[in-house]
Amino acid sequence: MRLAVFGATGRTGRCVLQQALDGGHQVTAFVRDPSKLSIDHPALTVSTQPLDDPTALAAALADHDAAASALGPNTSRQARAAITTTLTRHIIKALTESGTRRFVAVSAAPVGPVPPDEPFLGRKLFIPLIKAAFAPVYADLATMEAEIRASALAWTIVRPPRLTNGRGRNSYRQASKPTCPRAIRSPAPTWPTPSWPSSKTRHNGTDHRHRLLTRQHPRGALPPPRTPSLAVEHHG
Numbered sequence: 125m126r127l128a129v130f131g132a133t134g135r136t137g138r139c140v141l142q143q144a145l146d147g148g149h150q151v152t153a154f155v156r157d158p159s160k161l162s163i164d165h166p167a168l169t170v171s172t173q174p175l176d177d178p179t180a181l182a183a184a185l186a187d188h189d190a191a192a193s194a195l196g197p198n199t200s201r202q203a204r205a206a207i208t209t210t211l212t213r214h215i216i217k218a219l220t221e222s223g224t225r226r227f228v229a230v231s232a233a234p235v236g237p238v239p240p241d242e243p244f245l246g247r248k249l250f251i252p253l254i255k256a257a258f259a260p261v262y263a264d265l266a267t268m269e270a271e272i273r274a275s276a277l278a279w280t281i282v283r284p285p286r287l288t289n290g291r292g293r294n295s296y297r298q299a300s301k302p303t304c305p306r307a308i309r310s311p312a313p314t315w316p317t318p319s320w321p322s323s324k325t326r327h328n329g330t331d332h333r334h335r336l337l338t339r340q341h342p343r344g345a346l347p348p349p350r351t352p353s354l355a356v357e358h359h360g
């Protein structure tokens with residue numbers, strides 16, 4: 125496949141880019157500063173096309189099969205200015221113009237609902253504290269999510285809890301409601317792999333970057349997760 129990755133110089137985007145290349149895809153990384161990219165690969169094209177010109181961006185996206193975004197604010201001021209929403213809005217427009225329908229965007233776990241099985245301390249203390257501390261970031265991401273949902277794209281929103289930089293396990297477990305409140309609620313996307321999470325999938329969540337482009341693991345073969353789970357929501 126020919127894939128586009130936005131935010132490829134960021135902590136999450138770098139991992140998405142590496143996994144897309146490892147998966148044998150042709151990848152275009154859209155970056156502001158190519159010197160920030162430490163990855164060199166024959167299947168990698170680097171584009172410095174600015175994101176704020178959707179028509180030019182659409183031309184740069186021609187012939188791509190799918191796009192992934194791990195864009196995020198570099199500063200709290202950028203978050204308050206809703207930079208992720210603004211950039212994603214341009215990307216949605218460009219993807220729509222170019223006919224590239226499949227879009228995967230990284231959001232964050234606190235943007236989703238608090239699962240009913242969240243432990244008491246998480247529900248009453250940790251999650252409210254985190255939400256308050258990063259309120260502008262989550263408000264920006266919530267608006268981004270709403271605009272993605274309102275688009276005509278075939279979209280996937282991934283809400284990871286945190287990036288640990290731990291070793292990827294290349295596996296995840298599945299669970300179904302009510303034990304899996306953060307589950308997927310619609311059919312599986314066709315990208316990155318045909319075996320991407322099917323409906324009602326719960327991820328182990330210890331290292332979300334390695335779970336973004338991962339293979340399906342046989343049901344029940346992993347021990348119960350010890351960290352908050354990664355949530356995935358998608359359409360189309």
Ligand SMILES: NC(=O)c1ccc[n+]([C@@H]2O[C@H](COP(=O)([O-])OP(=O)(O)OC[C@H]3O[C@@H](n4cnc5c(N)ncnc54)[C@H](OP(=O)(O)O)[C@@H]3O)[C@@H](O)[C@H]2O)c1
Pocket residue numbers: 130131132133134135136137155156157160175194195196197198207208211230231232233261265283284285286287288
């Ligand atoms: N890191 C975590 O633990 C974690 C956990 C849950 C959710 N998330 C979410 O995942 C997303 C990515 O997080 P991250 O930690 O990987 O972020 P990050 O390391 O700060 O990377 C942000 C990326 O966005 C790009 N960017 C920022 N402003 C831009 C602009 N005006 N124009 C073009 N590109 C711009 C940056 O490009 P430059 O390199 O050029 O600045 C960089 O590639 C965020 O939405 C975050 O909320 C992260």
